[in-house]
Amino acid sequence: MERVCLVIGAGAGIGGNVARRFSRAGYHAVLCRRSDEAGLQRLVEGIEAEGGTATGYLMNAIEDGAIEDRVEQVEAELGPIEVAVFNLGAQIGNRSLAETRLKDFETGWRLATFGLFRLALAVCPRMVGRGQGTLLVTSATAAVRGNAGQHSHAAAMGGRRMLCQTLNAEFASQGIHVAHVVVDGAVDAPDTLGRMLGPEGFQKLREARGLEKDGLMLPAEIAETYFHVAQQHRSAWTHEIDLRAFSDRAWWNH
């Protein structure tokens, strides 16, 4: 039984890189994503090629019991989840109110807000029993300000942020570190931004931003901060932190 870092939402962007970063530090990485078995396999093999250990699962987090069952199985078969990373996005691009269907709005919430609540329900009691644990939550600009076309995304992320504060208020003194990471910019992530923009659009953006290749946020670099936050001593914990590329403006400036 190894100590586990569980990543919900493990594509080739933040999720996969965070899994890899923790595996380098000796965690068994558990990667869960909805689709693309080949992509998942590549991430697992990449970790193993570096001498780490990892397990991958295809999982539709929105399904009843999917998160809960996974947590139970991981804890029973692989080891205690010391770090849980909730990295499900709910960005569907900009849509006017009229174009935002009831279903879109509900799905955004089911993934981004309710999914985190379900993960917390599943892992927090176990962490409390062990007197420690870390819950890292990827978040977005939309968690701190709404903007045109972001009806579904902002509502879901705003709920996520307030939930993180509530979890922190209940669990910090019990040794559980909950951190809300505001990723305030475009991430160089082929599985999410890449899919949303299409291959050409994505490449074009990369080139436009590509000042020495770091105009987009590099997910391997983001992962370093996730790892640092998880290693903070409990006398100096971070609850909220923002991240953006040097070349980008902060959300409060545009």
Added chain:
Amino acid sequence: MERVCLVIGAGAGIGGNVARRFSRAGYHAVLCRRSDEAGLQRLVEGIEAEGGTATGYLMNAIEDGAIEDRVEQVEAELGPIEVAVFNLGAQIGNRSLAETRLKDFETGWRLATFGLFRLALAVCPRMVGRGQGTLLVTSATAAVRGNAGQHSHAAAMGGRRMLCQTLNAEFASQGIHVAHVVVDGAVDAPDTLGRMLGPEGFQKLREARGLEKDGLMLPAEIAETYFHVAQQHRSAWTHEIDLRAFSDRAWWNH
């Protein structure tokens, strides 16, 4: 056909008092609440006794189509909804994470976040067509900070706040005024706080706070500010405003 002020969530607290305030200014008040036909009738009669006009409906806002159908009927039969007031709460008292059921969390969202989204979908296109309209959204401390035991409420209200900002970003320039009112304190409202605390607990709180009867927030006074915000000239609109009793500390101080 009169101009209408539609209140979703019209109990004897903020909702009923806002309806009455607008009726005094010549709006036809439409009061919707889930239960208590007698209480609803009293509110309608109270408005009529002052020379105003009002219509009351029992309505379970959480049901599919309930808000949408009501908006359509009101517009067809009573008049254009110039002001829509979304006043549904989702406070269920403090519950630890373990005590917060999936159903609680979902219901909180359905009422507080999804309900507002549905109302906006129903009224905004009509308001855009008329080049004006006002959407006043009652909100709570939980919209700006999570706190222990507020998992469901804070997530729902945080989503509500970000949705208000998104609606504002899309609709302000089209003449629709969206305002998010942070009610940061206990309201002297028998139908919500009174029900949550029970008659004795409520009376006890009133007496404890009752410095010259205004230690609790008086809903008739809150209604004055709702009315003012709705009357603001479009060159000087408020999007967010907080309200609390003079004797209470601001949320950021406790």
Added chain:
Amino acid sequence: MERVCLVIGAGAGIGGNVARRFSRAGYHAVLCRRSDEAGLQRLVEGIEAEGGTATGYLMNAIEDGAIEDRVEQVEAELGPIEVAVFNLGAQIGNRSLAETRLKDFETGWRLATFGLFRLALAVCPRMVGRGQGTLLVTSATAAVRGNAGQHSHAAAMGGRRMLCQTLNAEFASQGIHVAHVVVDGAVDAPDTLGRMLGPEGFQKLREARGLEKDGLMLPAEIAETYFHVAQQHRSAWTHEIDLRAFSDRAWWNH
């Protein structure tokens, strides 16, 4: 002896209009501004022409004792200051760090932050003695977010905002209403914006924004909200409120 509304920073924009609004409600308006005796006289005469009463003073608020002496004199000769409006700006336009002199930075603070502190020291004890009073503080976008070129202005306004929260924390329960008004946009004010842009630039901006003459914020309309806030019942006080033109984006969206 009449009840007094004292305005520090009374030009033809927000300050003068707020003075006029309160004078219409029976307050004796006291207008203080640094320069332009003719402009000051016009404001006083405008108020008197409407049947109100007003007194104007040229006053350099930055000078030692200027605010303190004025408060003492007004209270002794004209009446109790029930409402004090602190409306001194400190916007010097955008300047890079290198272009911002030590003197600029200090002057910004002396006007915008220290001036408010001095006013509070002078009026709050008197208001406490009377068990009531209102302190309305005009503020700006720069109080809630820094932006390029705003080194002096943002630092001064950020200090102002935190000072308002501190004053509120100490004095609200003693009956003094402190409100921080975030004016988030360009005001149609010839004495400040007009002077900064020059006559041609100002007229050009007015025309560019001039959708039916309300693309700039109209100070007479802003004054309505100042007046409303000052009239709020103490069971439902606002501490912070934002104001912007319908046609403008909120600061968190640009």
Added chain:
Amino acid sequence: MERVCLVIGAGAGIGGNVARRFSRAGYHAVLCRRSDEAGLQRLVEGIEAEGGTATGYLMNAIEDGAIEDRVEQVEAELGPIEVAVFNLGAQIGNRSLAETRLKDFETGWRLATFGLFRLALAVCPRMVGRGQGTLLVTSATAAVRGNAGQHSHAAAMGGRRMLCQTLNAEFASQGIHVAHVVVDGAVDAPDTLGRMLGPEGFQKLREARGLEKDGLMLPAEIAETYFHVAQQHRSAWTHEIDLRAFSDRAWWNH
């Protein structure tokens, strides 16, 4: 010539520990503090005992030219300032408005806000010339909310926070990383908190909080996060981060 980490405000708490942390990574630490030559000497010797290099200066930051001359001398004699840490506090304990003298309020600003502005004026142009540099700013709860008795401190820190955002807006794209660190709790720092409380009071607080010795924030642990932020890749920079002990509530919860 070595690369330098300059710490303004280097006592035995955050400042001294940050200096030591950077010295371990090969920076020459320059420690500046107002008084206590023996304490300063101990910090320098502690760093040297670990194999690092350091220089200590007694410096009254509030004096004209003190910061500016120090920066010039360090750059000329010791090496380029790659990291500047602004760690001057301005906490004077809780004082009512009436007890807060004009001089207190001005001194708070001179230290906490103006001092940072002067440091930025001195180091930023040099960093721009080198295409990189880091400015780490220690901040406090009072930067994000005012509270009773904090008139001087909150106004100074609120100004500091807005100044950091302004510096970030101008300099991030030029390769300078400005980070605002909200230290939201009591730090186990004998030179500041210890002096404010007195030896007995300080020891009493340490014991009261001393759950396994980490109920107070340990400055050596805080220093780890300062170091991490300074090492972040420029594609994933943090501008604002909070820090508090696991056993403490976040500022928004008390």
